[in-house]
Amino acid sequence: MTEHAATPRRGDNPAAHAPGPQTIVETMTGAQSLIRSLEAVGADTVFGIPGGAILPAYDPLMDSQKVRHILVRHEQGAGHAATGYAQATGRVGVCMATSGPGATNLVTPIADAYMDSVPMVAITGQVASKAIGTDAFQEADICGITMPITKHNFLVTDPAEIPRVIAEAFHIAATGRPGPVLVDIAKDALQATTTFRWPVETSLPGYRPVTKPHAKQIREAAKMLVSAKKPVLYVGGGVLKAHASAELRILAELTGAPVVTTLMALGVFPDSHPQHLGMPGMHGSVPAVTALQKADLLFTLGARFDDRVTGKLDSFAPYAKVVHADIDPAEIGKNRPADVPIVGDAREVIADLIVAVQAEFDAGHKADYGDWWVKLNEWKKTYPLGYEPAPEGELSPQQVIERIGQIVGSDAIYAAGVGQHQMWASQFINYEKPATWLNSGGAGTMGYAVPAAMGAKAGKPEAVVWAIDGDGCFQMTNQELVTCALNNIPIKVAVINNGSLGMVRQWQTLFYNQRYSNTVLHAGPEHDGKEPPAQGTRIPDFVLLSEAMGCVGLRCERPEDLDAVIEQAMAINDRPVVIDFIVHQDAMVWPMVAAGTSNDEILAARDVRPDFGDDLD
Numbered sequence: 001m002t003e004h005a006a007t008p009r010r011g012d013n014p015a016a017h018a019p020g021p022q023t024i025v026e027t028m029t030g031a032q033s034l035i036r037s038l039e040a041v042g043a044d045t046v047f048g049i050p051g052g053a054i055l056p057a058y059d060p061l062m063d064s065q066k067v068r069h070i071l072v073r074h075e076q077g078a079g080h081a082a083t084g085y086a087q088a089t090g091r092v093g094v095c096m097a098t099s100g101p102g103a104t105n106l107v108t109p110i111a112d113a114y115m116d117s118v119p120m121v122a123i124t125g126q127v128a129s130k131a132i133g134t135d136a137f138q139e140a141d142i143c144g145i146t147m148p149i150t151k152h153n154f155l156v157t158d159p160a161e162i163p164r165v166i167a168e169a170f171h172i173a174a175t176g177r178p179g180p181v182l183v184d185i186a187k188d189a190l191q192a193t194t195t196f197r198w199p200v201e202t203s204l205p206g207y208r209p210v211t212k213p214h215a216k217q218i219r220e221a222a223k224m225l226v227s228a229k230k231p232v233l234y235v236g237g238g239v240l241k242a243h244a245s246a247e248l249r250i251l252a253e254l255t256g257a258p259v260v261t262t263l264m265a266l267g268v269f270p271d272s273h274p275q276h277l278g279m280p281g282m283h284g285s286v287p288a289v290t291a292l293q294k295a296d297l298l299f300t301l302g303a304r305f306d307d308r309v310t311g312k313l314d315s316f317a318p319y320a321k322v323v324h325a326d327i328d329p330a331e332i333g334k335n336r337p338a339d340v341p342i343v344g345d346a347r348e349v350i351a352d353l354i355v356a357v358q359a360e361f362d363a364g365h366k367a368d369y370g371d372w373w374v375k376l377n378e379w380k381k382t383y384p385l386g387y388e389p390a391p392e393g394e395l396s397p398q399q400v401i402e403r404i405g406q407i408v409g410s411d412a413i414y415a416a417g418v419g420q421h422q423m424w425a426s427q428f429i430n431y432e433k434p435a436t437w438l439n440s441g442g443a444g445t446m447g448y449a450v451p452a453a454m455g456a457k458a459g460k461p462e463a464v465v466w467a468i469d470g471d472g473c474f475q476m477t478n479q480e481l482v483t484c485a486l487n488n489i490p491i492k493v494a495v496i497n498n499g500s501l502g503m504v505r506q507w508q509t510l511f512y513n514q515r516y517s518n519t520v521l522h523a524g525p526e527h528d529g530k531e532p533p534a535q536g537t538r539i540p541d542f543v544l545l546s547e548a549m550g551c552v553g554l555r556c557e558r559p560e561d562l563d564a565v566i567e568q569a570m571a572i573n574d575r576p577v578v579i580d581f582i583v584h585q586d587a588m589v590w591p592m593v594a595a596g597t598s599n600d601e602i603l604a605a606r607d608v609r610p611d612f613g614d615d616l617d
Contacts, residue, residue, distance in 0.1 A: 051098025079109020238302020
């Protein structure tokens with residue numbers, strides 16, 4: 001039956017009110033209640049694989065007209081696809097798996113989403129409630145396992161709790177600092193009869209994220225910004241998550257301060273903007289890294305002073321005072337003390353800062369960054385990003401990625417795996433818009449690119465989506481190309497095939513006397529540590545493998561064929577396309593700050609340390 005109720009009270013969870021002003025009360029199974037709850041919170045896509053404990057939920061899922069289920073080939077693929085969906089669309093990604101190994105296969109993507117603050121809800125089946133704790137078949141304590149890597153998790157044994165738990169899970173995942181939430185549901189709770197009620201009363205007494213910043217802190221930050229001589233707007237992924245790209249640009253142009261965007265923030269501020277110095281960090285641009293080192297003020301927005309940005313922490317930005325704004329109070333002061341801490345949503349923080357800075361200007365307190373920009377522009381001119389050309393007749397991996405970006409354009413979505421190709425993709429593709437760069441930043445998860453691209457394309461079917469992958473990463477999750485082929489998800493995949501685990505090989509070249517232990521992918525153990533002919537990975541043959549999975553497989557080995565092959569891939573839109581780019585195996589990622597060293601020791605290229613002269617004082 002259905003009852004009518006009054007308009008929901010102010011303060012209720014808005015996610016729970018998707019059906020409108022009616023209160024729905026119906027008798028059904030817990031499994032049916034789960035699917036109805038997913039519909040009610042607005043979930044439209046679920047990536048998953050059925051199994052015994054979650055099977056009751058798959059029966060009513062078959063009848064849903066609102067929730068599309070995409071059957072993946074591995075649970076890890078389901079989790080990364082949910083992450084890619086969330087990063088591309090800004091909505092909560094959803095994945096589903098059964099108990100035991102199904103649930104534990106989600107651990108890596110859950111950890112990945114946690115590190116990168118991605119809103120995701122993972123739903124897992126659990127053995128029957130009376131069997132929990134008995135080492136029953138396919139039992140795993142997935143709540144215990146994932147406790148350190150989720151914002152929150154739920155174990156549901158009472159079917160009546162399912163609607164409330166789903167509403168709370170989506171609310172927690174999407175609000176405050178976004179992140180993954182796990183909902184583990186016992187099989188008997190899915191099978192039992194219950195009463196479905198919607199909207200639901202949520203109860204999260206300890207969860208009150210602060211979004212509005214304190215006015216006094218905003219005023220103090222504005223004063224510091226207009227009185228600084230060498231400030232840097234240090235922008236992290238939190239600004240992107242807050243959908244604050246427009247506000248950031250207004251603040252930057254109002255102040256005239258230089259901007260650096262971390263690996264997780266690429267696209268939130270246009271790469272082509274004259275105030276953009278590039279990406280900071282281990283493989284950041286020389287101007288970005290050096291500007292942070294020489295700044296007198298780090299104006300930090302939604303960033304967490306990650307070790308890959310700071311290098312040796314006690315030598316990071318030694319002359320700078322710090323304004324640190326973040327929605328997560330635990331991040332402020334965690335790695336670097338803040339002179340002005342600001343807790344709040346980045347969009348609201350920046351909007352208030354714009355008003356406060358303008359008030360300072362109106363009062364006659366306007367900063368002069370002229371001398372600072374003289375130095376910055378010198379560094380930009382002297383140390384631009386570049387790369388060594390490949391030997392005659394061979395493809396440079398940087399050139400391949402650069403041409404993909406130039407031909408495909410800045411409207412496309414690019415998902416990268418992890419390693420050298422990830423860094424080159426961050427350096428040599430121009431990101432002009434938010435939510436066009438997807439990668440595994442915090443966890444550094446190999447195998448991320450293909451399923452994340454799949455999720456992004458499922459969420460934004462109108463977009464062109466490219467996965468930039470390495471031959472090592474590609475062999476971890478390429479089975480999801482079958483999922484793409486069968487579900488009309490025509491992504492493009494560029495395999496940067498150098499025949500090795502490229503980033504590990506680079507470290508072996510630089511720090512292990514060129515002893516290439518177990519990084520060669522294209523030859524057997526008789527070549528371990530030696531130098532077999534450079535030919536890329538050929539076992540498996542990626543072209544044949546891709547065709548076997550229902551994709552178009554292409555190969556490019558010569559520079560003169562590069563543009564034509566990319567354009568050929570762009571012309572195919574009825575199925576996935578994989579291009580096997582056979583590239584120069586000795587290419588390295590530069591600039592580089594070696595792990596554990598100071599950012600002052602940045603190398604622009606091998607054995608080339610920038611000379612700043614008096615600029616270092």
